[in-house]
Amino acid sequence: MKKSKVEKAASTKPTTIKRFIYYRDAVNAVKRLRVAEDGTPYVVRFTRAQRIEHFVLILSFTTLAITGLSQSFYMSPIGHFILTALGGIESTRVVHHIAAFTFIIQSLYHVAVFIDEAFVHRHISRMFPAWSDVTDAIQMIKFNLGLAKHHPLFDRYNFEEKAEYWALVWGTIAMGFTGLIQWFPAEFTSIFPAGWIIPVSRSLHRWEAILAVLAILTWHFYHSIIKTLNLSIFNGNMSMEQMEEEHPLELAYLQQAAAAIHNKLWPVEIEIPIGHLLEEQSVEMEEAIIEKNAEGSA
């Protein structure tokens, strides 16, 4: 019975994904699939601009977190030490404001890049959440618990990275507005017809800061440092092995898109084979079932 179920599942799964691509996408894929001097192929995951952006983000976020939380917990020895080291609470606020300004400018730049990509280059980021992210997440948890026999296959961004990114987007909006309200209280209360926005902003800013820092320390650090050391955001590159492991669908897409470079008519529909990926998993599945059956009979 079980075996037939597996067969059924395998047969209903599509073996290819079809996607329309433009010439630009093919060029981009060719550019991203590279070979090192010693002959090992690798994939370019992030552009230089993106890496610089992330670096600025690290600096401004860390500065904001340190100067902000030390103000929030000024009674604690660490908070007091930081505030004193930075020359008092007033100068700490100046540092906080400079970092906040950097953060806001950088966020606006990010939005500008998105608009440019979407409306000028007609390329929508693959960062937008999809239903597949929900199913991926469920499958991942199931797999980790031993309830599913194979883990989900990820595209350019997996659901973990998407959660991270959109949490940052929300955090930036929340922290940006509540921070500006506290920075310019008189101006904002003259626009807003209610004074309570200031205490609400203060409370929200503090809680959101704690949440953001904890999220970075847990979620982000686990996925990008502890689980597997992923340095692609710093050096821009990812090895083939890591691509196969973490972003197999993207790798398959890149290979197909690069292969379509000599096509004459654009856009073209390419077929991304995922059969071999699923096959590996189904083989694993079958082995596991056989193992289990053997255990049961024994």
Place this chain on the structure above:
Amino acid sequence: MKRIRLFVFLLAGFTVLGWSLFNGAFSQTVLAQEPVPTATTTQTEVNPHETNDCLGCHSNPEMVGKFADGKTMSLYYDPKQHDGSVHIEGCRSCHDAQQTYPHNEPQTTSCEVCHAQMFGGTAQNTTVFEITAYEDQRAVGMEINKSCQKCHGEKFKEITDSEHTRILARGNRYAPICVDCHGSHNITSPNTPRTRIPEICSKCHMSVYTTYESSVHGAALEAESNPDVPTCENCHGSHKVTGPTDPNFRADSITLCGKCHSAKSLMGKYGISTDVFQTYLDDFHGRTVDFFRQARDSKITKATCYDCHGIHNIQAPSNELSSVYPDNLQKTCQQCHPDAGITFPQAWLSHYSPTWEETPALYAVTTFYKFFVPTLIGGFLVYIAIDARRRIADKLKKRSVKVKAESETKTGKQDEKV
């Protein structure tokens, strides 16, 4: 004739001497009825100069001292002044410079000055004495003031750090010294009744006193002699007097107000919230001021309690005169926030912790995050734990498979050899 003239002269002299002695004895008898320890009946007939009886001279109400600039001071002492005083010591315990007679050596006081008629003069006994050792009455007082130190040394240590002492050191001789507040002959407990304290200070700080009297604190003190409200000394100290000129006074003032206003035992009686101090510290202003206070940094510009509530003119927030009365709030905020609009004061929660009824938005946000943050981070941690467990398990499994395979090949090779 010469003999007769000499006889008459001597007779006249003795008559004058006898009359004056009688006169002195009479006045001493009158004084002896007063409860003054120095005046005893045995001393009445003795020369006041020899017995060091101060009252012998200083009981004369007309006795005045004259300074070089022509100004005078009364040298009269009325023993009644000492009634009720906490001090029962004699004159010389304090009047150090007047231990001997004549005072102020080496200047010699001629007998003739007082007893002119005795020396054939026609003038009445003088009651005006020239004082050359001191420039004026203040100098006399300041000199005698030093005697307080003999018994109250610890208070002298305290006043060295007093604003009053600093003013004195800068050359203002009228800065208060012990006697200015405590009195000289009539020294009584300065805080019995408690209303005496602001009255003492009002001698110099009259305008502050009248303001204080009309404040919520001062009015309660004046009306019901309320033991809970602060008088001058509760905020400014008594001997170690501090004020806004003290660099730390501004930052320290928050604990000054906070000490009483966070005490349930004091505030409960009047239905005043004790959250005020903590909510202030939780807020932007309080946080900053408290940090400056802890850092002993005086360059503090953020609002303290009194910047909003007023200082000596402090009123209950429900009073129309209060600077924090709802209608007056915008003006109060504009002291520091000139652009503050009509809704700006609402940003301030009147020292109340957020509640659903008063500030639903704030309550909702705070409550949401209180549950959301632990839930989300907890969820993250659970997810990470599950993921990490699986990865570690897989790694161990892979390793064991590898080891197994290696050992199998080894044993296989051994088998081949055998």
